[in-house]
Amino acid sequence: MRKILWLFLILISVIFVGQNVKAADWSASTITILANITDTELKVDTNDKIHICYYAIGDEDLVYVNNLTGSWTSEIVDGFGGPDVGRYSSLALDSNNKAHISYYDTDNTSLKYATNVSGSWQTEQVDATGVVGRYTSIAVGSDSEAHISYYYSTGQDLKYAKGHYGSWSTEVVDDTSTDMGKYTAIELDSNNYPQISYYDDTNNHLRFVTNSSGSWVRETLDDVDMGDYTSTHMDLGVDSGDNVHICYFDNVSYDLKYITGRPSFWGTVQILDSSGTVGSNNSLAIDSNDKVRITYSGNGLKYATNVSGSWATYTIGASSSGYYTSIDVDSNNRSQVCNYDIATGLVYTYTPGPSLAALIINSGATYTNSSSLTLGLSSSSDTLEMATTENSSSFGSAWTTYGTSQSFTLSASEGTKTVYAKFRDTWYAETAAVSASIVYDATAPEVLASVKKGTYKNIKKVALSATDALSGVDKIYYTTNGKKPKTTSDVYSKKIVVSKDMTLKFMAIDNAGNQSSVVSKKYVIKKAKFVTKKANDKTVKIKGKNHNYFANDFDFVFKKYSKSLKKYNYYWQVQRFKKYPITYVNAENMLLKKNWLITTDLNQLSDSFKIKVIFYYTKKEFKVLKKKMTGLKESDLHLKLYDVELREWSDLDARQNNKENTFTIYLNSPFDFSERYYAIGR
Numbered sequence: 141m142r143k144i145l146w147l148f149l150i151l152i153s154v155i156f157v158g159q160n161v162k163a164a165d166w167s168a169s170t171i172t173i174l175a176n177i178t179d180t181e182l183k184v185d186t187n188d189k190i191h192i193c194y195y196a197i198g199d200e201d202l203v204y205v206n207n208l209t210g211s212w213t214s215e216i217v218d219g220f221g222g223p224d225v226g227r228y229s230s231l232a233l234d235s236n237n238k239a240h241i242s243y244y245d246t247d248n249t250s251l252k253y254a255t256n257v258s259g260s261w262q263t264e265q266v267d268a269t270g271v272v273g274r275y276t277s278i279a280v281g282s283d284s285e286a287h288i289s290y291y292y293s294t295g296q297d298l299k300y301a302k303g304h305y306g307s308w309s310t311e312v313v314d315d316t317s318t319d320m321g322k323y324t325a326i327e328l329d330s331n332n333y334p335q336i337s338y339y340d341d342t343n344n345h346l347r348f349v350t351n352s353s354g355s356w357v358r359e360t361l362d363d364v365d366m367g368d369y370t371s372t373h374m375d376l377g378v379d380s381g382d383n384v385h386i387c388y389f390d391n392v393s394y395d396l397k398y399i400t401g402r403p404s405f406w407g408t409v410q411i412l413d414s415s416g417t418v419g420s421n422n423s424l425a426i427d428s429n430d431k432v433r434i435t436y437s438g439n440g441l442k443y444a445t446n447v448s449g450s451w452a453t454y455t456i457g458a459s460s461s462g463y464y465t466s467i468d469v470d471s472n473n474r475s476q477v478c479n480y481d482i483a484t485g486l487v488y489t490y491t492p493g494p495s496l497a498a499l500i501i502n503s504g505a506t507y508t509n510s511s512s513l514t515l516g517l518s519s520s521s522d523t524l525e526m527a528t529t530e531n532s533s534s535f536g537s538a539w540t541t542y543g544t545s546q547s548f549t550l551s552a553s554e555g556t557k558t559v560y561a562k563f564r565d566t567w568y569a570e571t572a573a574v575s576a577s578i579v580y581d582a583t584a585p586e587v588l589a590s591v592k593k594g595t596y597k598n599i600k601k602v603a604l605s606a607t608d609a610l611s612g613v614d615k616i617y618y619t620t621n622g623k624k625p626k627t628t629s630d631v632y633s634k635k636i637v638v639s640k641d642m643t644l645k646f647m648a649i650d651n652a653g654n655q656s657s658v659v660s661k662k663y664v665i666k667k668a669k670f671v672t673k674k675a676n677d678k679t680v681k682i683k684g685k686n687h688n689y690f691a692n693d694f695d696f697v698f699k700k701y702s703k704s705l706k707k708y709n710y711y712w713q714v715q716r717f718k719k720y721p722i723t724y725v726n727a728e729n730m731l732l733k734k735n736w737l738i739t740t741d742l743n744q745l746s747d748s749f750k751i752k753v754i755f756y757y758t759k760k761e762f763k764v765l766k767k768k769m770t771g772l773k774e775s776d777l778h779l780k781l782y783d784v785e786l787r788e789w790s791d792l793d794a795r796q797n798n799k800e801n802t803f804t805i806y807l808n809s810p811f812d813f814s815e816r817y818y819a820i821g822r
Contacts, residue, residue, distance in 0.1 A: 166456050166567070171205060171212050171486040179229045180486065181423075182466040182478040185237035190488065192478050193217070193241050194464070195226035202226030202243050202254065204261075205486070212488075217254045218263045223247035228273070228290075232280040242266070242278040242288045251276060251290050255305055266301050267310045270294030275373070277325045281332035289313070289324040289336045297321055298338050298349065313349055314358055318342040325376035325386070335403075337361075337376045337386045346374070346388055350403050361399055362409050367391035375423050379430040387412070387434045389419035396422065396436055396444065398451075412444045413453045423466045427473040429536050431568070435477050437462035441489070443475070447568035461487060472562075474569040491569035496520040499528075499561040501578045507611040507652035509582050511550040518544060519563040519571070532560045532573055539564070554580050554610060581610035581652035587659055589644070590635075595664040601635040602663075606648035606656065618646035624658055638663045 176197040183191045192205040201219035203226070205212060219225040224246040232240045234257070241254045245265070251273030254263040267273060271293035278288045288301040298314040298321030314320045319341035326336045333352035340347045346362035367390070374388035385400045396412045396419030413419060418438030425433050431447040441457025461481035468476050477489040500516040502508055517526055519542060527538035528548055540546075542563065550557050558577045564570040585608035591600050606613040616632035617625040622643040636644065642663045648656045 166489055167492050171214075171488060177203075177480055177486060178464050179227060179243075180464040180466050180478050180480060181229060181231040182468050182476060182488075183231050183233045183239075184468045184470045184476050185233050186235075186471070187237065188470040188472075189237070190476060190478075191231060191233060191239055192466075192486070192488075193229045193231040193239075193243075194480075194486065195229050195243070200224035200226070200246070202229055202241065204239065204241070215261075217241065217261050218243070218252065225252060228276045230276050230278040230288075232278045232286070234280045234284045235282065236284075240278055240280050240286050242273075242276040242286075242290070244273040244276060249273070249293075251288065251301065253278075253286065253288070253305070253308075255286075257284075257305065262305055264305060266303075266308050267299065269310075272299065275322050275324050275338075277336075279326050279328045279334070281328050283332060285332070287326060287328060287332075287334045289321075289326040289334070289338070291321040291324065296341075298324065298336070300334065300336070313356055314338070314347065316358065320347065323373040325374050327376050327378045327384075329378050329382040330380075335376060335378055335384050337374055337384075337388070339374070344368075346386070346399070348384070348386070348403070352403060357403060359404070359406075361386070361406055362388075362397065364390070364409075365392060373422070375434075377424045377426040377432070379426050381430065383430075385424060385426060385432050387419075387422050387424045387432075387436070389422060389436075391420075395419055396434070396438075398432075398434070400432075410451070412451050413438065413442065415453075418442060421463055421465050421479075425467045425469045425475070427469045427568075428471075429473065433467055433469060433475050435465040435467040435479065437465065441465060441477070441479050441487075443477075445568070456489065457481070457487070458483070460484075472570040472572055473564070475567065491565070491567040493567075493569035494520040494523045494563045494565050494571050497561065497563050497571040497574045499559065499574045499576045501559060501576045505578060507579045507581055507650075509580075509650075509652040509654045511552070511580065511582070513548045513550060513559070513578070515546045515548050515559065515561070515576075516544065517542075517546060517561055517563075522565045523563045524566050524568075526561060526563045528559055528561045530557065530559060532558075532575070535560075535562050535570075535573075550580055554582055556580075579611050579652065581608070581650060581654060583608075583610065584654040584656045585613050585648045585650045587616060587646060587648040587656045589646070589659065589661050591638075591661070591663070593661040593663060595666055596638075597666055599665070600638040600663060602638055602644060602661070603635050604632045604646055608648075608650040608654075611651035611654075614649050614651050616646060616648045618644060620644055638665065640665050 177194045178197055180192060180194040185191060190207050194203055196203050199219065202217045203214055204217045205214040225243060227244040227246055229241055229243040234240065238257045239255060243252050243254070245252045248268065249271040250268035251266045252263060253266045254261055266288065273290050274293060275291040276288055278286060280286050285302060285304055290299055290301070292299045292312065295312070295315060296319040297312045299310060300313045301308050301310045303309055313336065317340055320338065322339045322341050324336060324338040326334055328334055329352060331352065333350060335350050336348065338347050340360065344365045344367055345360050346366070347358065348361050349356055349358045374386060377385045379385065383400055383402055387396065387398050390397050393414065394417040395414040398410045398412050399406060401407045412434070416438060418436060420437045422434055422436035427433060427447070432445060433447070434444045436442050436444070440455050440459045441462040442453060443456045444451060444453045457479065458481065460483040461479055463480040463482065465477065465479040470476055472493060474493050475491045479487055481487045496519050498518040501513055503516065515528060519526065523542045525539045526542045527535040527540070528546060529535055529538045530551055548559060556577055557580045558575050560573045560575045562570050562573050585606045587604065587606040590603035604616050604618065606616050617627060617629040618632050618636070619625045619629050620636070620642050622645065625645055625647050627649065632646065644661045644663065645658055647658045
């Protein structure tokens with residue numbers, strides 16, 4: 141009945157209570173547990189959720205607490221309605237954020253293990269040889285295998301177990317002295333080899349053992365008499381370089397001590413805090429920068445760290461706190477701490493980090509043609525440092541004093557570039573990474589003209605185009621006077637008409653500001669050379685004026701249109717023009733590409749006939765023609781410029797022309813003269 145009542149109180153009493161801490165930038169929440177607790181351990185999972193285990197003294201149960209749902213919940217893992225279990229509890233998380241707990245079964249004097257890997261809690265005995273299982277510590281490898289160090293009381297030896305639920309192997313690791321193995325702490329190196337610190341209770345020395353070489357190697361790390369060690373414990377961590385870090389309490393000098401190194405290569409023992417009786421109930425965590433953070437007891441909850449490069453200590457909890465402390469670090473290097481406060485219960489304390497983080501690149505620009513950027517950064521007033529990088533998983537070496545502006549150099553490759561920034565406060569608690577992106581384009585666009593340079597007979601229309609793979613083309617600038625184009629020159633928007641000799645120069649600018657090289661195209665429109673002959677039969681007088689015409693005129697040929705001329709079944713052959721009567725017709729207002737209408741009576745035509753169109757010019761008109769007619773040969777005047785075709789006739793045509801047997805010839809001309817004469821013959 142006692143256990144049922146305590147369970148009820150635990151489940152309904154998980155609440156948040158604000159608590160002032162002496163370090164103003166720490167935040168604290170109290171998880172009220174209406175019972176005495178001990179042997180707490182806290183771990184942070186990959187989602188920055190908190191997991192805590194502890195032993196409930198009054199209930200004699202192993203309890204597990206987490207905030208996976210966003211609020212604190214707790215559950216009894218083992219002991220409810222059964223034996224006294226849960227002392228010396230130790231917690232580890234695997235890569236799937238599942239919990240693994242080692243602990244001592246007091247009633248059965250055995251080592252036990254619990255896990256929720258299957259989705260619900262499973263518990264089992266790992267070692268029941270004699271009195272065994274006190275001072276446990278657990279770590280889980282990348283292969284999800286659990287490693288447990290613990291004390292074998294019967295043999296006074298250090299023991300080690302490895303395995304998983306349902307399958308375990310155990311062995312004695314150190315039995316070289318009368319009493320070895322209390323206050324163990326275990327972590328794994330990058331190859332999943334155990335690194336274990338423990339206490340030599342015979343000589344009062346700090347010991348270490350590992351099998352990373354393939355066999356167990358034991359060392360004494362501190363041979364100074366540390367006195368009776370029955371009231372506290374030590375902790376151990378392994379950094380990314382497989383360096384081992386150990387903190388421990390000297391119960392003679394009442395100091396917090398620390399040593400780091402590698403097997404067989406250890407540094408000097410350091411005293412981190414000697415201000416009174418300090419250092420018991422210690423816990424150690426290593427952040428992503430391989431910096432060490434330690435919580436411990438000393439007239440309240442205390443905190444020591446070397447995050448700034450040298451060791452500093454702080455008091456972060458009230459004098460009633462600091463018992464059974466445990467620390468871990470989340471993905472943003474924010475310290476997450478739990479400890480027992482005799483006045484309030486289980487307290488969860490953390491460093492929240494700066495409350496604001498923002499980043500912009502080049503004042504918010506979308507593109508850049510330079511690898512040199514200017515970053516705009518902003519964070520809250522408690523920010524100490526900032527770090528910027530293109531590698532979102534590595535900020536370690538990029539930290540510098542916080543400022544609102546920073547020069548930044550991009551990596552060499554072009555494309556969309558993302559810069560990440562973090563900020564941290566005086567506790568080296570970091571914000572989550574913020575990011576901004578910009579397109580880095582250092583390659584100038586390519587620009588082309590649709591018409592090659594050269595000499596042409598006709599007017600040309602030149603289309604300009606440009607391509608740019610990264611930022612896109614902004615504008616194309618051009619000149620037609622041979623001068624180098626600038627950004628103040630004409631902006632290309634439609635085809636450029638080349639009707640006379642021209643040197644076209646053009647360049648493009650992309651959205652990143654890269655300017656292409658200037659391309660030059662020289663176009664020559666060849667002027668026509670007209671020859672007139674003043675033979676008697678090549679000069680006519682029209683309206684009192686002499687008109688010269690070309691001696692080498694060409695005939696127009698009409699071919700049969702099946703639909704238009706089916707009724708008459710005519711087929712006309714090419715014949716040289718000889719002497720035929722000619723008729724002069726005045727055609728006015730011939731504009732560019734306008735049709736000339738010529739109507740003649742079919743009754744006047746024989747089965748075989750030809751029509752010849754001759755243009756006559758006065759000398760004055762001929763001078764004008766030479767200026768306006770460019771790029772044409774004399775022979776082009778009749779063969780290419782004047783397309784002659786038969787138009788289908790109909791009753792409508794007959795009514796319009798008042799002649800039943802008529803047809804219409806369309807002559808297309810590009811010339812623009814106000815008056816022109818032509819003649820037709822048969």
